[in-house]
Amino acid sequence: MKYPENLKYTKDHEWVRMEGGKAQVGITFYAQDQLGDVVFLELPEVGTEVEAGVMFATVESVKAVSDVYAPVSGKIVEVNEALNDSPELVNEDPYNNGWMCVIELSGPSEFDNLMDSNAYQKLVEKGGE
Amino acid sequence: MAEVLKKTPLYETHVKNGGRIVDFGGWALPVQFTGIKEEHNGCRTHAALWDVSNMGELLVEGKEALDLLQMILVNDVSKIYPGKLIYSPMCYPDGGIVDDLLVMCLAEDKYWLIVNGANIEKDVEWIQPIVRYFNGTVFKDISGNIAQLAIQGPNSVKIMEQLTQYPVNEIRYYHGIEDVDVAGVVCLVTRTGYTGEDGFELYCQADKGPELYEAVVEAGKGHGLVLAGLGCRDTLRFEASMSLYGHELDEDHTPLEAGLGRTVAFDKGTYFIGSKALMKQREKGLKVKLVGIEMVGKGVPRNGYKVFDEAGEKEIGYVTTGTFTPYLKKYLAMAYVPVEHSQRGAGLNIEIRGRKVPARVVRMPFYRREVKKR
Structure with missing residues (x-):
């Protein structure tokens, strides 16, 4: 499943998984495929306040640098430390072991503005943005 | 396209x-x-x-x-x-x-x-x-x-x-x-x-x-x-x-600055285009030189990133190529820097998205294959 139905998506190719007022965030299959082999991530520190639509992390592949935008506003409560040593998890398992951080939502309603799997898939089929 | x-x-x-x-x-x-x-x-x-x-x-x-x-x-x-x-x-x-x-x-x-x-x-x-x-x-x-x-x-x-x-x-x-x-x-x-x-x-x-x-x-x-x-x-x-x-x-940049001095045949006995300028540069000594750089801090150096001195105060050069090298698994770069910063081990900083990240000059080639002994 390239775009699991239980997740929500942004036009900037991040995915969001809701877990009781908290949002686990990563980049989609499409995003990692376009980037190629991920070799380095710059993730925010726990406690950082992030704002929806604003850059909060950076993913670097062998060939390119790409910004990651916060899909929702809130506070970073957890980051995936495993990516420091194994950035390739973003390619190998983007929706599970390749997660990047967990955001505690400041406004849970924002979550409803994201795309579902179908809508995201259509966006990607058009060639993304 | x-x-x-x-x-x-x-x-x-x-x-x-x-x-x-x-x-x-x-x-x-x-x-x-x-x-x-x-x-x-x-x-x-x-x-x-x-x-x-x-x-x-x-x-x-x-x-x-x-x-x-x-x-x-x-x-x-x-x-x-x-x-x-x-x-x-x-x-x-x-x-x-x-x-x-x-x-x-x-x-x-x-x-x-x-x-x-x-x-x-x-x-x-x-x-x-x-x-x-x-x-x-x-x-x-x-x-x-x-x-x-x-x-x-x-x-x-x-x-x-x-x-x-x-x-x-x-x-x-x-x-x-x-x-x-x-x-x-x-x-x-x-x-x-x-x-x-x-x-x-x-x-x-x-x-x-x-x-x-x-x-x-x-x-x-x-x-x-x-x-x-x-x-x-x-x-x-x-x-x-x-x-x-x-x-x-x-x-x-000249071949001498690029570390290709061995390919400049000053002694070949005929005039060649560039020979006067290269001869003069050789006599005067180089001002800048291509060096190999390895990151000490975390980050991926990229083409065009600025190079600063060890204190991180003065901009001294730029990265010509940089990436994560998949076989050596190192974050490496090549860059033009003034000769006084080109000695092996010299400390430098690479500016990565506004942040100065420590790096040092290392020997090139980064990778050399093992040649089988006959």
């Missing part, structure tokens, strides 16, 4: 094989097939195959062909003989670099210049007006007639041996043989490459390219041959600390 991209004879083959096609300096070429890391390491451990038909071939022929080449190239072309190649920068009068290229000597009065794909037109415009001073010299861009493949990696000899009766392992480094039958296709086979590995480059008639490519793919099965794109071609040449025109080499 509004403009129409140029296609090599292998274009359809790449699409069929799942290559991710991108605009590479006006050419539609695959940046990768399975992934840059996998292709990169496949070349280091087994073998890899590229279509490099975008490279240019310029024919220089005639009694005064050698004199012409001695004039336009900084290396000593009189050292090569039929079946031998030499690498040389080609300079402007001020010592800046027009292009860097291989010269293949096919006969005493017949040479090919193998030039960067992105520079073909510029090179022709530079050389053409000089040709008329050399009586009876034919100078012709034959790039369109030729397909070029590169087979690189420790298993290249085994793969080539399956494709031809010719004892390819007897071809020495920087030598080449014409009219070799490779899987039924007539090829010029040279023992050259741009990866830091052993390997061959094959030149054939353009329309035979796809046939030859498929035959190599077939012979490579069982030898771990990977289809490779331009992405890993760049990371491989960088890991082996080989310069690329447009990055380390350009009209603003």
Whole structure:
């Protein structure tokens, strides 16, 4: 499943998984495929306040640098430390072991503005943005 | 992509094989097939195959062909003989670099210049007006007639041996043989490459390219041959600390600054374009120099990033190429810096998205293959 139905998506190719007022965030299959082999991530520190639509992390592949935008506003409560040593998890398992951080939502309603799997898939089929 | 991209004879083959096609300096070429890391390491451990038909071939022929080449190239072309190649920068009068290229000597009065794909037109415009001073010299861009493949990696000899009766392992480094039958296709086979590995480059008639490519793919099965794109071609040449025109080499830097002093044959006994400026630079001493850099702090250095001094206060240079190198697994860069900052171990900072990240000067080449003892 390239775009699991239980997740929500942004036009900037991040995915969001809701877990009781908290949002686990990563980049989609499409995003990692376009980037190629991920070799380095710059993730925010726990406690950082992030704002929806604003850059909060950076993913670097062998060939390119790409910004990651916060899909929702809130506070970073957890980051995936495993990516420091194994950035390739973003390619190998983007929706599970390749997660990047967990955001505690400041406004849970924002979550409803994201795309579902179908809508995201259509966006990607058009060639993304 | 509004403009129409140029296609090599292998274009359809790449699409069929799942290559991710991108605009590479006006050419539609695959940046990768399975992934840059996998292709990169496949070349280091087994073998890899590229279509490099975008490279240019310029024919220089005639009694005064050698004199012409001695004039336009900084290396000593009189050292090569039929079946031998030499690498040389080609300079402007001020010592800046027009292009860097291989010269293949096919006969005493017949040479090919193998030039960067992105520079073909510029090179022709530079050389053409000089040709008329050399009586009876034919100078012709034959790039369109030729397909070029590169087979690189420790298993290249085994793969080539399956494709031809010719004892390819007897071809020495920087030598080449014409009219070799490779899987039924007539090829010029040279023992050259741009990866830091052993390997061959094959030149054939353009329309035979796809046939030859498929035959190599077939012979490579069982030898771990990977289809490779331009992405890993760049990371491989960088890991082996080989310069690329447009990055380390350009009209603003001389071969001496680029660390290619060994290719400037001041003693070749004839005048060559750039010799006065280069001689003067050698006497005065260099101001800037190309160095290898390894990150000490965390971050990926990239082409164009600024280099600062150890204190992080003064901007002193810029990165020409930088990336994570898949085989060495290091974050490395090449950069032009003032000579006083070029000693091995010297501390520097690379500015990565507004943050100064510590780095240090290290020795090049970053990677050198282990040569088997006989």
